[in-house]
Amino acid sequence: MRQLGRDELAAFVASAKSRAFHLETRDEYSSESEDQAVQDFLAGKTTDPYGPWFHSWENFVQNLTGRGVTMQRARIITVPHTRYIDYEHALAPYNIAAGEDVRWLPRDQADPDDSIADDYWLVDDHAVAYSLFDSGDWFIGGAVTSDPAIVGSARAIRDRVWARAVPHDQYRT
Secondary structure (H helix, E strand, O other): OOOEEEHHHHHHHHOOOOOEEEEOOOOOOOOOOHHHHHHHHHOOOOOOOOOHHHHHHHHHHHHHHHHHOOOEEEEEEOOOOOOHHHHHHHHHHHHHHHEEEEEEEHHHHOOOOHOOOOOEEEOOOOEEEEEEEEOOEEEEEEEEOOOHHOOOOOOHHHHHHHHOEHHHHHHHO
8 A cells, every 4th residue: 555645645646537436434624724614613603614624625516527527425423413514414515516416325334344345445446545634633645545455345335335325315313
């Protein structure tokens, strides 16, 4: 595996030619880019989770989908939700408007092995980048591989999770 920083991970995802799939399995995330928007949302300071940081993500997604790339995001989540998952749920319509297909899978409805899987990006079914977090649990990048066995495992998890996950507009909190 090769370690990628945040910018390199973004370039990896941007290299997608047909499909980029993101699996999220954590109930809490810490990221410098969205920290203020999360804090504001959790403090009730805004009903709009669309913080200034999101514009770059929106452009990123629109560029990919504008080239015909399918962007999918599946979240395996604990019910009842953490406040962070509430934030992600409030943000999902903006992800969808940008071009992502977002789905939700309650952890107790997921295959037990899938529900504890590491977060990853699967690009064009040829390479996978697992999310990396530092000792303070802040997102710092990814570890990428094109090893056929590892990529095959990521594809199998994606297929199981995607088949069971509920589209955002049908998911009730």
